[in-house]
Amino acid sequence: MVLKSVIFDVDGTLADTEKDGHLWAFNHVFQQWNLPFRWSISLYRDLLKIPGGQERLTYYQTQHPERVSLSAAQIAEIHQMKTSLFIQRVWAGAIPLRVGVRSLVSECYERHIPVAIATTTQYANVEALLLTHFGPQWRKIFPVVVAGDHVAKKKPHPCVYHQCLQQLGVAPDEAVALEDSAVGLTAAQQAGIPTVVTMNIWTYHQRFTGALGVLTGLGTHKDPAFGRGPRHWGRYCVTPKLLEEWLTQ
Ligand SMILES: [Mg+2]
Structure with a gap:
């Protein structure tokens, strides 16, 4: 053949692109926002069942209301920051x-x-x-x-x-x-x-x-x-x- x-x-x-890009960028933005949590690999593996980054963060919030209470606009902003950070990382050859x-x-x-x-x-x-x-x-x-x-x-x-x-x-x-x-x-x-x-x-x-x-x-x-x-x-x-x-x- x-x-x-x-x-x-x-x-x-x-x-x-998940480990070296999206997950890294999410955690980086969480740090910038002084949010009291970071996503581990095993947690993120579960979160990947939810398609879409914004939806993933919203889902995490419903699961952990004691850790995070963000408005829809804030979640959208975090996601936007995460996306541009991801693109910068790709262009920098970091993936x-x-x-x-x-x-x-x-x-x-x-x-x-x-x-x-x-x-x-x-x-x-x-x-x-x-x-x-x-x-x-x-x-x-x-x-x-x-x-x-x-x-x-x-x-x-x-x-x-x-x-x-x-x-x-x-x-x-x-x-x-x-x-x-x-x-x-x-x-x-x-x-x-x-x-x-x-x-x-x-x-x-x-x-x-x-x-x-x-x-x-x-x-x-x-x-x-x-x-x-x-x-x-x-x-x-x-x-x-x-x-x-x-x-x-
Ligand atoms: Mg694939």
Whole structure:
């Protein structure tokens, strides 16, 4: 089976934008406002069930009225500050790519395998992240980017993947999607795309039934990831060649 495209999710897959970006920015603003709490990783993992940053803070307030009593306008202001801090952080290059991303992207580029982006985050965030890490030539490396602004429905709806395949001009089984969450896996699967899940601290407890592979990351030759492929558990470094082998199995 010839691999004709690799399609990346962004948040959690390309980079840990939650840990290094959103959570950091939330806590920073809480400190600036002298609020008597900070969000830990385990608490934030629970809060991620609530989609939207503003909604998340509102939910936290209803759960902990003794700790926080903010008006809707104050919550909106905090969220606004958090969002601009997040963007500044992306532009500053403070949100690193996940291990193995750069080498997989480079290998695909060398082998003329188009790398695409299918995400429901905003285009401006994707552009900032890719420009910071890949420089002005990022559009050549990622010829197809479908972002949240381009689709009517968010993941787990598969429309972001449908658009991506259409723009790439490839069939679903000629591509591999890379995702970090059950929601993302569902979106890719519903578009018929074989999917490798690279888990992270936010998603390791989720179920990834039907994934082509489930790994701790993409791995590198020096520091391979652990997990299962279509047949075996083992230590892997995800390369275009490995993905082709897995598609064939
Ligand atoms: Mg994700």
